[in-house]
Each structure stands twice: as structure tokens, then as C-alpha cells.
Amino acid sequence: MALAPVGLQHFLVLAVILFCIGMYGALSRSNAVGILLSIELMLNAVNIMMVSFARYIDTPQELAGQVFAIFIMTVAAAEAAVGLAIVISVYRLRHTIQVEDIDLLKG
Amino acid sequence: MAATDVIVSIVFYAIAALMVVAGISMVVAQHMIRSALLLIVVLSGVAILYMMLSADFLAVAQLLVYVGAIAVLMLFAIMLTPAQVDLSGGSSEAQKISAALTALVVGVIAISVVTTHPWNLRASPLNVETTERIGMLLLNTYVLPFWIASILLTVGLIGAIVIAREE
Numbered sequence: 001m002a003l004a005p006v007g008l009q010h011f012l013v014l015a016v017i018l019f020c021i022g023m024y025g026a027l028s029r030s031n032a033v034g035i036l037l038s039i040e041l042m043l044n045a046v047n048i049m050m051v052s053f054a055r056y057i058d059t060p061q062e063l064a065g066q067v068f069a070i071f072i073m074t075v076a077a078a079e080a081a082v083g084l085a086i087v088i089s090v091y092r093l094r095h096t097i098q099v100e101d102i103d104l105l106k107g
Numbered sequence: 108m109a110a111t112d113v114i115v116s117i118v119f120y121a122i123a124a125l126m127v128v129a130g131i132s133m134v135v136a137q138h139m140i141r142s143a144l145l146l147i148v149v150l151s152g153v154a155i156l157y158m159m160l161s162a163d164f165l166a167v168a169q170l171l172v173y174v175g176a177i178a179v180l181m182l183f184a185i186m187l188t189p190a191q192v193d194l195s196g197g198s199s200e201a202q203k204i205s206a207a208l209t210a211l212v213v214g215v216i217a218i219s220v221v222t223t224h225p226w227n228l229r230a231s232p233l234n235v236e237t238t239e240r241i242g243m244l245l246l247n248t249y250v251l252p253f254w255i256a257s258i259l260l261t262v263g264l265i266g267a268i269v270i271a272r273e274e
Contacts, residue, residue: 005112006119008228011156012221014123018130018149020214025134027206030198033139033184037146040177041130044153047165055160058229066162066237067244073165073172074256078263080177084184085271091188092273100198 011052019045032087032097036080043076119159126152139185147178164238 018041025038047069054065091097126149133145150173157166245253 004116006115006159008226009222010119010123011160013218014126014156016214016217016221017127019217020210021127021130021134023213024206024210027209028134028198028203031139033181033188034134034142036184037139037142037181038134040146040173040181041133041149044150044173048153048156051157051160051162051165054162055233056226056228058227061248062233062235063237063240063244066165066241067249069162069165070168070241070245071249071252071256073168074260077172077177078259080180081267082263082270084180085267087184088187088271097188 008052008056011048015045015048015052018042018048030098030100032090032099032102033084035099036083036087039083040076040080043072047072115159118155122152122155122159140182143178143181143185146181147174150174150178161232161234162237164241 022038022041022045025041026035029035029038050065050069050072052065054063054069057065087097090102094102096102129145129148129152133142133149136142136145150169154166154169154174157163157169
């Protein structure tokens with residue numbers, strides 16, 4: 001497989017690796033902005049999968065994967081805007097964005 | 108193997124290696140600003156992958172939306188939350204180890220699934236002009252999700268302004 005022509009599985013494996021890197025970041029970071037950055041990486045990994053399915057998989061609906069990727073991108077943009085607004089708001093109130101210190105709802 | 112296949116393979120492996128290295132450096136970087144800049148590298152790599160996957164519209168949208176807008180948003184958020192370096196003591200060793208184990212287990216399972224699943228492949232990979240077709244799909248088949256997405260963006264941006272503004 002060392003130099004097999006690049007196909008669907010190459011893109012899928014790369015996307016899985018990126019998704020897991022993002023997952024490690026989202027779980028291990030203690031900075032809220034860092035967690036949001038890692039989530040963006042995970043969303044992008046899923047988008048790579050969607051687009052490679054659109055190119056290689058035989059479906060009756062052509063390009064559905066690319067349209068899905070556009071919708072994921074839209075939701076990611078809204079998520080980033082709201083998430084970062086919450087982070088800035090929390091920073092203004094608590095002067096920290098370390099997730100361990102943001103425990104207002106902890107019993 | 109044809110010459111173009113060799114070139115495509117070389118480009119793919121180079122981009123993949125760059126993205127994986129930048130991604131790993133991103134999640135372990137101590138400074139958020141470095142993390143955000145490395146994320147921009149990964150997002151640009153994703154745009155190149157979209158070009159290789161004949162998704163021309165998405166490649167441009169990726170550069171505009173992610174590398175242009177979301178990355179700047181992240182940099183602004185880092186700028187507005189100063190002195191929030193991700194200290195190595197911030198998250199415990201146990202948390203890092205369990206996070207790495209979780210990611211590793213998910214990765215092994217997912218890679219074994221995607222490499223062994225019998226995918227129903229096309230005879231020849233899709234290679235068409237996508238912009239016009241995506242526009243037709245968005246305004247015919249997917250017009251309702253398109254409409255909801257526009258409302259979501261409006262609500263999201265208004266919500267972000269309301270949450271982040273000074274009282």
C-alpha cells in the first residue's frame with residue numbers, strides 16, 4: 001500500500017487520524033479556547049470524510065456529501081461565534097477560561 | 108502506475124504528513140496563539156485536500172470561511188483573554204493519559220472499520236464542475252436545510268453579539 005494510487009481509504013484514514021488528534025485535544029486541554037480549536041479540527045476531519053465519500057462512493061444523489069460539508073461548515077461557523085462569545089463573557093465575569101475554574105453549576 | 112498518480116500520491120502524503128504534524132503540535136502547544144496558527148496550517152491543508160477531491164467550491168469556501176473568518180475569530184478570542192496560557196499543570200497527567208487512550212481506542216476502531224468495510228465505489232471517481240451543481244442542489248433538493256441554516260447563522264450571530272457585549 002506504500003505507493004498505491006491515492007483512493008478513498010487514504011482520505012478516510014487521514015480523516016480518522018485528524019479526528020482523533022482533535023479528540024485528544026478537546027479532552028486534554030484545560031483552556032476553553034483550546035477546546036474550541038480542537039473541536040474545529042474534529043469538524044474538519046468529518047468534512048474530509050464527507051467530501052471523499054462524495055467523490056468515490058456510488059450513490060444516486062451526486063454531490064450530497066459536498067452539500068452536507070457545506071452545512072457542517074455553516075453550523076461550525078455559528079458554533080465558533082457563539083462559543084467564543086461565551087468564552088469572552090466568562091472571562092469578563094471570572095477572569096479565567098480554565099475549564100476547571102468554571103464550576104458555577106457544580107453542586 | 109501513471110505519472111499523474113505518482114504526483115498525486117506524493118502531494119497527498121506530503122500534505123497528510125504536514126497536517127498530522129501540525130495537528131499534533133497544535134493540541135500539545137503551550138501557547139494558545141501558537142495553537143491557533145497551527146490550526147490555520149491544518150485548515151489550509153484541508154483546503155488542498157478538497158482540491159484533490161475535485162471539490163473546487165468547497166476548497167474556496169474552506170479558505171474563506173475557516174482560514175479567513177473562523178481563524179480570525181479565534182485569534183480575537185485569544186487576544187481578548189490575555190495571560191491564559193495553557194499551563195502544563197492545568198490538566199492533570201491522568202486526564203491527558205485517559206484522553207490519549209480514548210482517542211487511540213476510537214482511532215483504532217475507526218481505522219479498522221474504514222479499511223475493511225466493502226465500500227460501494229464508483230466506476231470512476233466523480234470529476235465534475237461542482238459550483239453550479241451545488242447551487243442547484245441547495246435551491247432545489249436541500250432548500251429547506253438551506254433556509255434553516257440561514258436562520259441558524261442569523262440567530263447565532265445575534266446571540267454571539269448579545270452574549271459578548273458589555274453590560
